[in-house]
Amino acid sequence: MEFDLDIAIIGGGIIGSSLAYVLSQKGDLSIGLIEQNANIKGENQSSRPSGVIHAGIYYPGETEPLKARLCVEGSRMLYAFCRQHGVPAARTGKLVVAVDDREEEYLEDLFARSRDNGVTIEKLSAAQVKEKEPNVRAQCALYVPDSGIVEPTALLDKLYHLAQEQGVMGLTSTKVVAIRPLARGFELVTRTSRGEKESFTAKTLLNAAGLFADDVARLFNPGFPFTVEPVRGESAKFYKSVRPQLATKMNVYPAPYGYFNETGEKAVVSFAEFKQLTAQGKITRTVGVHLTPTFDLSDVQAAEGATSFARNYYVGNTVTIGPVKTVGLGKEDYASQLKTEEVYADAVRSFFPHLGLEDISLHQTGIMAVPKQNKDFVIQRDEKYPDAMHFIIDSPGLTAGLAIAEYVSAQIRKDLS
Numbered sequence: 001m002e003f004d005l006d007i008a009i010i011g012g013g014i015i016g017s018s019l020a021y022v023l024s025q026k027g028d029l030s031i032g033l034i035e036q037n038a039n040i041k042g043e044n045q046s047s048r049p050s051g052v053i054h055a056g057i058y059y060p061g062e063t064e065p066l067k068a069r070l071c072v073e074g075s076r077m078l079y080a081f082c083r084q085h086g087v088p089a090a091r092t093g094k095l096v097v098a099v100d101d102r103e104e105e106y107l108e109d110l111f112a113r114s115r116d117n118g119v120t121i122e123k124l125s126a127a128q129v130k131e132k133e134p135n136v137r138a139q140c141a142l143y144v145p146d147s148g149i150v151e152p153t154a155l156l157d158k159l160y161h162l163a164q165e166q167g168v169m170g171l172t173s174t175k176v177v178a179i180r181p182l183a184r185g186f187e188l189v190t191r192t193s194r195g196e197k198e199s200f201t202a203k204t205l206l207n208a209a210g211l212f213a214d215d216v217a218r219l220f221n222p223g224f225p226f227t228v229e230p231v232r233g234e235s236a237k238f239y240k241s242v243r244p245q246l247a248t249k250m251n252v253y254p255a256p257y258g259y260f261n262e263t264g265e266k267a268v269v270s271f272a273e274f275k276q277l278t279a280q281g282k283i284t285r286t287v288g289v290h291l292t293p294t295f296d297l298s299d300v301q302a303a304e305g306a307t308s309f310a311r312n313y314y315v316g317n318t319v320t321i322g323p324v325k326t327v328g329l330g331k332e333d334y335a336s337q338l339k340t341e342e343v344y345a346d347a348v349r350s351f352f353p354h355l356g357l358e359d360i361s362l363h364q365t366g367i368m369a370v371p372k373q374n375k376d377f378v379i380q381r382d383e384k385y386p387d388a389m390h391f392i393i394d395s396p397g398l399t400a401g402l403a404i405a406e407y408v409s410a411q412i413r414k415d416l417s
Contacts, residue, residue, distance in 0.1 A: 074403035094147030233323025
């Protein structure tokens with residue numbers, strides 16, 4: 001049988017666009033990328049993240065091996081890609097702070113895990129923290145020099161357009177409405193936003209549909225074992241130029257903690273209790289609400305002391321606070337039941353005490369695809385139809401995107417040979 005495409009990629013977010021970019025490098029494969037939004041930077045989890053480049057400190061190798069490996073590899077690849085292609089990115093560094101003895105226990109575990117994952121990390125005293133970030137309150141902290149930020153929509157745009165330049169056919173405003181397995185490969189039926197239907201065949205199907213990856217999988221395999229839980233993350237912002245007490249230049253995170261699955265309340269417990277409750281499935285670990293510097297865009301010369309990047313981007317005056325997470329609101333609810341400014345102030349007051357309600361304004365909302373049945377990335381072949389591969393990628397997917405694409409590219413090419 002003659003196929004229309006070698007590879008059909010469903011979803012044009014960071015994972016889909018990274019796959020398209022990496023797989024198109026040699027120019028020997030016919031690839032189509034299908035995105036339901038009219039713009040590749042439209043409403044999806046890739047266009048509304050915090051923009052943090054993670055170094056790989058949070059992921060235990062024994063339970064989250066893909067995250068542990070691919071975040072570290074992806075961070076290196078991402079910085080290199082951004083340097084090569086003029087995407088705004090900066091190693092701002094990260095502080096993970098403890099404000100008391102209980103939180104310091106959590107940092108000790110995080111320090112050991114970071115070393116296991118091969119991440120450069122340093123313990124800082126309160127005085128050393130004050131030298132790096134005078135307005136941050138901490139008993140001690142971990143300093144992660146390779147953590148940073150990227151402008152996520154610029155990254156997404158560059159990956160997609162480079163893939164197009166290398167021959168990838170982009171189909172935006174297009175939704176996959178039916179998938180029929182063939183003896184080998186698949187027939188896909190799509191519908192555009194204007195209602196036009198089209199069908200074509202592909203040898204390999206890569207399901208990177210993000211929040212809708214489980215829905216896409218069940219179009220041809222109703223027994224798909226994973227369910228996407230949409231986790232909404234809201235953020236606020238403040239301007240560090242308002243007064244000297246708000247100045248900050250790094251990613252600043254609290255010590256990680258857990259929240260009770262039934263109530264969503266923070267689990268203020270010892271680290272020993274945290275491990276026990278996590279093993280029992282009663283709480284879920286979170287990196288917490290944090291401060292993130294962002295890129296500003298200016299048509300004029302960057303302010304004195306700011307760092308300039310391609311296309312007039314620079315690490316500027318805006319700092320985001322978030323994410324504040326909510327579950328149970330659906331895959332497309334970006335606006336109901338929004339958190340108030342008080343929630344953000346309370347979340348960071350222990351380590352950033354000078355921030356007042358009058359400083360805070362609401363920023364943006366994103367929704368992340370989290371696999372309910374799995375703590376790690378879901379990257380696997382379909383159990384029934386192995387010519388398909390599924391991706392359900394939550395944080396740190398932005399950082400790991402290029403490494404994820406490299407991780408599977410050799411196997412995909414082998415399948416097509």
